Amino acid sequence: EDKVVQSPLSLVVHEGDTVTLNCSYEVTNFRSLLWYKQEKKAPTFLFMLTSSGIEKKSGRLSSILDKKELFSILNITATQTGDSAIYLCAVPTGANSKLTFGKGITLSVRP
Amino acid sequence: DVKVTQSSRYLVKRTGEKVFLECVQDMDHENMFWYRQDPGLGLRLIYFSYDVKMKEKGDIPEGYSVSREKKERFSLILESASTNQTSMYLCASRLIDRAYTGELFFGEGSRLTVL
Numbered sequence: 001e002d003k004v005v006q007s008p009l010s011l012v013v014h015e016g017d018t019v020t021l022n023c024s025y026e027v028t029n030f031r032s033l034l035w036y037k038q039e040k041k042a043p044t045f046l047f048m049l050t051s052s053g054i055e056k057k058s059g060r061l062s063s064i065l066d067k068k069e070l071f072s073i074l075n076i077t078a079t080q081t082g083d084s085a086i087y088l089c090a091v092p093t094g095a096n097s098k099l100t101f102g103k104g105i106t107l108s109v110r111p
Numbered sequence: 112d113v114k115v116t117q118s119s120r121y122l123v124k125r126t127g128e129k130v131f132l133e134c135v136q137d138m139d140h141e142n143m144f145w146y147r148q149d150p151g152l153g154l155r156l157i158y159f160s161y162d163v164k165m166k167e168k169g170d171i172p173e174g175y176s177v178s179r180e181k182k183e184r185f186s187l188i189l190e191s192a193s194t195n196q197t198s199m200y201l202c203a204s205r206l207i208d209r210a211y212t213g214e215l216f217f218g219e220g221s222r223l224t225v226l
Contacts, residue, residue, distance in 0.1 A: 041220060088153070100156070
């Protein structure tokens with residue numbers, strides 16, 4: 001059975017801290033891994049990773065994939081209160097590539 | 112910009128009522144999805160449509176059905192709502208690429224409460 005597991009499930013940090021969010025997966029025929037950020041409403045897309053070892057970066061956020069050890073990390077440096085959100089990881093699974101999500105990581109950034 | 116519109120943001124229904132949740136996307140995407148999101152359980156896939164009139168069960172299809180008669184519209188139907196279907200429902204669409212790796216675009220969500 002395809003699985004996507006995120007850890008930790010929740011995290012509280014202070015502004016300025018650096019955080020690392022983890023996503024591990026076990027899927028047949030891996031194609032890509034996607035990260036989303038969800039504040040109060042719809043999840044918004046952050047990154048899609050397909051190749052091992054190539055970092056994707058957007059401002060203070062970065063992400064990398066390790067296809068040998070079957071995981072990805074999402075790093076956020078110099079956190080701000082606006083980074084408080086649920087961070088979701090997802091992987092396409094099955095013949096028609098439906099997206100399977102992990103349970104999400106709830107990040108709270110305190111002033 | 113891709114727009115995925117869910118017709119109802121908040122609904123309150125009674126046990127046993129039939130409920131329709133509508134989702135429309137304006138970018139000619141082939142794939143459309145219905146997820147429900149519950150605290151501690153993440154997003155769980157209810158149904159997936161990979162093209163018009165084509166559908167595939169997700170992880171939790173029991174108690175739900177779907178309809179995709181036109182490419183832009185994907186409806187989720189609760190034939191007889193129950194209290195355990197109280198949840199946030201998220202619709203999403205995706206333009207498939209050759210490797211089926213495309214990102215999902217989400218609607219704003221429909222929060223359903225069943226009393």
